[in-house]
Amino acid sequence: MRYFSIERLNFDEPGQWSGSYRARHRWHLSGVDCPRYGIWSRLGAFPSVDLSAVDEPVLANPKGPTSLEEYKRLVALVRPFVPPELPVHAGGSFGPMVGTAQGKFGPVTCWPSWEVVLREDAVELLKAEGLKGVIAVRMELKSRRSTMPALYELEARPMARLHPDCIGEWKTPACDICGKPESFSLPSKRWLLRSTVPEGLDVFGVEGACLHVVSERFVETVQRLGPSDVHYRELPAE
Ligand SMILES: [Zn+2]
Incomplete structure (x- = not known):
């Protein structure tokens, strides 16, 4: 099976679709001010995670970077409601996106670069064709149309990992004070570590990187619904 990451169009490429949305996830963990590394946060959203049972209003109205103490308190509140295999870290978002939308959307939308949005018929087709691992969470969007x-x-x-040879030596170490994971900047030439491909x-996603990886079968299925304003970039595995 071949795999591809879903990428947005370049800024100078004209798209075919007019759709746009303004939305944010229902719950969010702010950045943390770590005594060793300073303020940090990471992108990453798990819309399927429901935090409605967590009685802490600041998650719905985050107020920016917090102290280490406050951060640890919030992580401890959230952790029991997040599947153990998913990371909880500063900057993480949970729950459905809530906001407004306008225009017409293609089957697949990638905007901003770390968000991938599917139109309803694309979700239905992927399910009908029996594709596995498709977690698609309905966005709560108001529209005039x-x-x-x-x-x-x-x-x-984040189930797979990039191959260590493409990441190289340029890594920021993990932090045992705040729990910051090891991080690296996304290499322009990249491939997966085959033994980690689920x-x-x-x-599936990739540890430490905001990538949506899909199979060749996914690409072929959604392309039956017509063009989308995205690129599929092959991610080899070795
Ligand atoms: Zn730290």
Whole structure:
């Protein structure tokens, strides 16, 4: 099976679709001010995680970077509601995106570069064709057009890893004070570590990188619905 990451168009490439949205996830962990590394946060969203049982209003109205103490308190509140295999870290978002949308959307939208949105018929087709690992969470979007199809955010759980040879030596170490994971900047030439590719899944994410990886079967299926304003960039595995 071949794999591809879903990438947005370049700024100078004209798209075919007019759709745009302004939305944010229902819950968010702010950045943390670590005594060793200073303020940091990381992008990453798990829309399928429901934090409605957590009685802490600041998660819905984050107020910017917090102290280490406050951060640890919030992580301890959130952790029991997040599947153990998913990371909880500063900057992380949870729950459906809530906001407004306008225009017409293609089957797949990638904007900003770390978000992937599927049109309702794309979700239905992927499910009908039996694709595995498709976690698509309905976005709560208001629109002036009553006929706008529902949109779903595609969740990418970080299961695979990039090959250490493409990451190289330029890594920021993990921090045992605040729990910051090891980080690296995304290499322009990149490939997956084959032994970490989850077998049989058609969608997954990559540890430490904001990538939505999909199978060749995913690409072929959504392309039956017509063009999308995205690029599929092959991610070899070795
Ligand atoms: Zn730290």
